[in-house]
Amino acid sequence: MEAISNAVSRTLNILTTMGIADVIDILIVAYLLYRIFLFVRSTNSYNVAKGVLLILVALLLSYVFDLRMIYFILSHAVEIGLIALVVLFQPELRRLLERIGRSVSASRAVAIPELETAIAETVQACTDMSASRTGALIIFQRDVSLNSVMATGTIVNADVSAELLKNMFFNKAPLHDGAAIIRDARLAAAGCVLPLTGQTNLSKDLGMRHRAGIGLSEQSDAVVVIVSEESGAISVALDGKLKRHLNGEKLNEILHKELVVQEQRKPALQRLTDSIRSYVKGTRNE
Numbered sequence: 003m004e005a006i007s008n009a010v011s012r013t014l015n016i017l018t019t020m021g022i023a024d025v026i027d028i029l030i031v032a033y034l035l036y037r038i039f040l041f042v043r044s045t046n047s048y049n050v051a052k053g054v055l056l057i058l059v060a061l062l063l064s065y066v067f068d069l070r071m072i073y074f075i076l077s078h079a080v081e082i083g084l085i086a087l088v089v090l091f092q093p094e095l096r097r098l099l100e101r102i103g104r105s106v107s108a109s110r111a112v113a114i115p116e117l118e119t120a121i122a123e124t125v126q127a128c129t130d131m132s133a134s135r136t137g138a139l140i141i142f143q144r145d146v147s148l149n150s151v152m153a154t155g156t157i158v159n160a161d162v163s164a165e166l167l168k169n170m171f172f173n174k175a176p177l178h179d180g181a182a183i184i185r186d187a188r189l190a191a192a193g194c195v196l197p198l199t200g201q202t203n204l205s206k207d208l209g210m211r212h213r214a215g216i217g218l219s220e221q222s223d224a225v226v227v228i229v230s231e232e233s234g235a236i237s238v239a240l241d242g243k244l245k246r247h248l249n250g251e252k253l254n255e256i257l258h259k260e261l262v263v264q265e266q267r268k269p270a271l272q273r274l275t276d277s278i279r280s281y282v283k284g285t286r287n288e
Contacts, residue, residue, distance in 0.1 A: 054083070114262060116187035120162040121257045124184070127167035128229050128236050129250040137231030138171040139181040139196070139211050142261055146222040148183055155180050155194030162189050171229075181214065181226075197221060199242070207232075208244075215239040225260045227253065 061080060064073040124140055131138050141148065156177060160166060162184055170192050171178045180193030196214035204213065215226040219239040226239040236248040238256050245256065 057083070117262055118258075120184055120187040121254065121261065123162045123164045124167065124227065125250050125254045125257065127164040128227060128253060130164065130168055131171060131229045132234040132236050135231060135234040136168070136171055136173065136229065137178070137211055138167070138227070138229035139215055140167065140227040141181055141183045141194075141196075141215075141218065142225040142227070142257070143183060143185040143190070144223045144225065144261070146224065148185070148218075148222060148224065151181075151194050151196060151218070152183055152191040155183070155191045158182075158189050158192050160189045162187065173231075181218075201242070204244075212237065212239075212244065216242060216244055219243075225257065227257075 057076060057080065061073065061076040063069075064076060124142075128138065128140070130136075141151075166189065167182065169175060170182060177193035181196050182192045183190045183194055197217040198210070198213045199217035199220060201216065204216070209230070209232065211228050211230070215228045215237070216239045218224055219226050220242040223241075228237045228239065229235075230237070235246060236250075236253055237244055237246045238248060238253065239245075240260065248256070
């Protein structure tokens, strides 16, 4: 009881001496730990992270119960393990740093009516291609730039239309094997090559289109629409996750939620800045 009383007393003393800066510091660290936990859980390294946690718990218990030999071995293993963790988590850390670096690029202004038209045309094209079992891979770029991906394909710069998308993915068309990128509500490029995902726990019935779509969604904030050539099923890849077996109505709902609603939720100052930037860019082009 005395030990518990002392512990409570020390805790109260710490709480009474905490200032605003200490509270802010704790909240920031807690948020960072929470984001790290979500990041690790969404990757294939979740089991590795659980193993590391068990080792740390064993290290703490060996210190508490004065198990000197075990503590000596585990403490040295942890020191070496820090380097091993960087190697083990290298793909995930690389994707995280890429997304952080690319996300600082300037956002683009998008007119909502034009975006809704592009979504409607895409949904119509995907519905028709699903019925005819025509494979397709369509990417909606958001804040993260996809210039490096566009460089692997052919620049199109055309209005989005269902007929154009269907002709582009016709199985004898030159660009049908690559991905089409829609940026600023316009068809920016086609025939683009995407990075494949490194996930190993995907369903075996997912082909290269699905793995490429998931791979790009892991490295960017893009919304990737996939139509299976084998089954005609429509899927959407977001943040490394795949939503499968969608109909036209559900696809339209997801695209509006991820593209139109997110655009409308931007702060007013950011939308104003985007509009000015877009106007200045248009004036220069003229």
